[in-house]
Amino acid sequence: MYGNDFAAVDAPDGGLxxxxxxxxxxxxxxxxxxxGGAVAAGADPESYFADVxxxxxxxxxxxxxxxxxxRTLIRQIAQHAHSEIVGMQPEGNWISRAPSLKxxxxxxxxxxxxxGHGLYLYAAAETxxxxxxELVDLLLSGRQKYSSIFNYPTLTWADVGVVGWLVxxxxxxxxxxxxxxxxxxxxxxxxxxxxxxxxHQRQGYEILHTLAHGxxxxxxxxxxxxxxxxxxxxxxxxxxxxxxxxSAQSMAWxxxxxxxxxxxxxxxxxxxxxxxxxxxxLPDPGLRWNPERQAYDFTQPDYxxxxxxxxxxxxxxxxxxxxxxxxxxxxxxxxxxxxAYAAKRARHEExxxx
Amino acid sequence: xxxxxxxxxxxxxxxxxxxxxxxxxxxxxxYTRRQEGVSIWVVPSxxxxxxxxxxxxxxxxxxxxxxxRHPTFYEVPDGVAHL
Amino acid sequence: MSARSEPVLRAPQSRTKTSPVSASGPFExxxxxGDDALVAAQRLAEWTSRAPEMEEDVALSNIALDQLxxxxxxxxxxxxxxxxxxxxxxxxxxxxxxxxxxxxLVELPNGDFAVTMAKLFxxxxxxxxxxxxxxxCGDEQLAAIGGKARKESAYHLDHAxxxxxxxxxxxxxxxRRMQAAVDGTWPYVHELFAADPAAPVDPxxxxxxxxxxxxxxxxxxxxxxxxxxxxxxxxxxxxHTEHLSxxxxxxxxxxxxxxxxxx
Numbered sequence: 001m002y003g004n005d006f007a008a009v010d011a012p013d014g015g016l017x018x019x020x021x022x023x024x025x026x027x028x029x030x031x032x033x034x035x036g037g038a039v040a041a042g043a044d045p046e047s048y049f050a051d052v053x054x055x056x057x058x059x060x061x062x063x064x065x066x067x068x069x070x071r072t073l074i075r076q077i078a079q080h081a082h083s084e085i086v087g088m089q090p091e092g093n094w095i096s097r098a099p100s101l102k103x104x105x106x107x108x109x110x111x112x113x114x115x116g117h118g119l120y121l122y123a124a125a126e127t128x129x130x131x132x133x134e135l136v137d138l139l140l141s142g143r144q145k146y147s148s149i150f151n152y153p154t155l156t157w158a159d160v161g162v163v164g165w166l167v168x169x170x171x172x173x174x175x176x177x178x179x180x181x182x183x184x185x186x187x188x189x190x191x192x193x194x195x196x197x198x199x200h201q202r203q204g205y206e207i208l209h210t211l212a213h214g215x216x217x218x219x220x221x222x223x224x225x226x227x228x229x230x231x232x233x234x235x236x237x238x239x240x241x242x243x244x245x246x247s248a249q250s251m252a253w254x255x256x257x258x259x260x261x262x263x264x265x266x267x268x269x270x271x272x273x274x275x276x277x278x279x280x281x282l283p284d285p286g287l288r289w290n291p292e293r294q295a296y297d298f299t300q301p302d303y304x305x306x307x308x309x310x311x312x313x314x315x316x317x318x319x320x321x322x323x324x325x326x327x328x329x330x331x332x333x334x335x336x337x338x339x340a341y342a343a344k345r346a347r348h349e350e351x352x353x354x
Numbered sequence: 355x356x357x358x359x360x361x362x363x364x365x366x367x368x369x370x371x372x373x374x375x376x377x378x379x380x381x382x383x384x385y386t387r388r389q390e391g392v393s394i395w396v397v398p399s400x401x402x403x404x405x406x407x408x409x410x411x412x413x414x415x416x417x418x419x420x421x422x423r424h425p426t427f428y429e430v431p432d433g434v435a436h437l
Numbered sequence: 438m439s440a441r442s443e444p445v446l447r448a449p450q451s452r453t454k455t456s457p458v459s460a461s462g463p464f465e466x467x468x469x470x471g472d473d474a475l476v477a478a479q480r481l482a483e484w485t486s487r488a489p490e491m492e493e494d495v496a497l498s499n500i501a502l503d504q505l506x507x508x509x510x511x512x513x514x515x516x517x518x519x520x521x522x523x524x525x526x527x528x529x530x531x532x533x534x535x536x537x538x539x540x541x542l543v544e545l546p547n548g549d550f551a552v553t554m555a556k557l558f559x560x561x562x563x564x565x566x567x568x569x570x571x572x573x574c575g576d577e578q579l580a581a582i583g584g585k586a587r588k589e590s591a592y593h594l595d596h597a598x599x600x601x602x603x604x605x606x607x608x609x610x611x612x613r614r615m616q617a618a619v620d621g622t623w624p625y626v627h628e629l630f631a632a633d634p635a636a637p638v639d640p641x642x643x644x645x646x647x648x649x650x651x652x653x654x655x656x657x658x659x660x661x662x663x664x665x666x667x668x669x670x671x672x673x674x675x676x677h678t679e680h681l682s683x684x685x686x687x688x689x690x691x692x693x694x695x696x697x698x699x700x
Contacts, residue, residue, distance in 0.1 A: 060407075088486040092485045095482050098691075099695070108502055111486070115498070118491060119384055119491055210699060214698055217695060326487075330487075330489070330549070333610050333611055334611070336610075336611070341607045370492060383495045387499070
């Protein structure tokens, strides 16, 4: 039903899904090594933590961890969870108008997956001693961020395709290394998310492929969407390495495995051939193969724009937050009713038991 | 969650719900979107008592020297089958 | 899309034309059920990213996907019964509101969460016995669709009833909202059971089952079942509320803007 008959996006190294499965195998292998007692269970928690990280094993919720490690993880996992939840909006925008019933079903399932992924990630964050209510509060009050890409509007149906191809594609390039993150609950959540997301990128690519091989109006719609989303997608990898504030420590803790620029380059190299197959043009006159680097040279996104969008002045920041706040506020009476009902039942059962 | 008949239940994740009835349904909606299960248990997190990493040595190290519990501890003379 | 021309097992063709409703032949009957499911899916999907709790967002999407899946099977089969070459998309996107045969209940706006749950509760309490009866009917295709959809309906009914109980017996505010939602949507249920003896399943035969479910759940929810009075109807004849045309305008806009395009 989800277009498994269409397999044009596989990377040469067995595909991103293969990398996710490799990460899962590595996780199991590291767990198996641990049984032999490779990590000394000493009295000093700091060196124990360092040993676990060095041995490529996983830190688990009740282990001692440096406070900064905990804070970094909470911030990153929460931001990731918020991104899934807010990210439902730009694509959800087209569910009601999807141009065929098949596309409607696929898109609905995809946006639903994002809600599910948000929930997996909030659950992973909660293992660090913070509650989901607190995190939602931090989002709604603007003290925590979500991926700035979702502050761009989905203006046409082709945007749904491009969000799947480029935005989900960039997200996957970012997320696949997180399957090897040193924090167990986050790594396991990411493995699950990445496995489920493998259909998201393909459905986006399939939409674009159909449009690009459709009527002239459809093809123009597809090209226009690629033109608008290309640079914001490149900006998803964050500021260039020189300006990135959190990177070095996160790399040392094995929360992060590759730098922003490494991942951005990997993404560009993947997209060029995929765009050619679509017959669409990436809007970068400077894009060309560099045989010395064995990689594509490309024009960097406008990082000033990225900073403006992050700080709240993107096209849709206010709209996205207002939508989220409204859903939360309008649901309050329902959540209260469910809690009141549960309390009544509990009292009733106590009485019956007494 | 029991993935298939014949397998043990394994932990798949957490969720929020005001009561057990809703928790079970949310678990079905959230964790079986791709036919991942045939049976679900839900347990309130407050009802779980977990061992602490501080107790790790006392809890789990004593089993380390009881190698005789594993079949690989024993030497089997050459030529003996079905053992 | 090519029309399937092979004969499919059909309900008796010898029905008399005395019935006042038009939804009696297999095509009209199947179309009406497909339209119910399609419009219900469209409304439920409007909740995506707006549900009162994130877990409920996932649950509502699941139900919307079930309804959409049933709609696709039913509309595809309706197109085959008609034999005029219309597939699911031609039926969904290229008919005007006067040609839709869904009941009025499903096209009513979502309102608050209580209204949505009241609508879903009444719909599921009707669809469950309907699909169950369909699973045993003489038309093999409809029986297969009914067999699949009745399991989904059982879950929808369970989910909606669970919320009707919680909202009815929750807080003062939720009780007030849930009773208002039941009162506001109740008049629209009567249309669902208009007698049609020639149809593969006569809707009138489902009423007792429906009433038993509704009576039990409303009592558990400390809610009052409204007195029967006003009974708006017309959906099965293509005479709808003002809401349907807007719903279709949104659903069909892109498809219609590119005639003949593939998606």
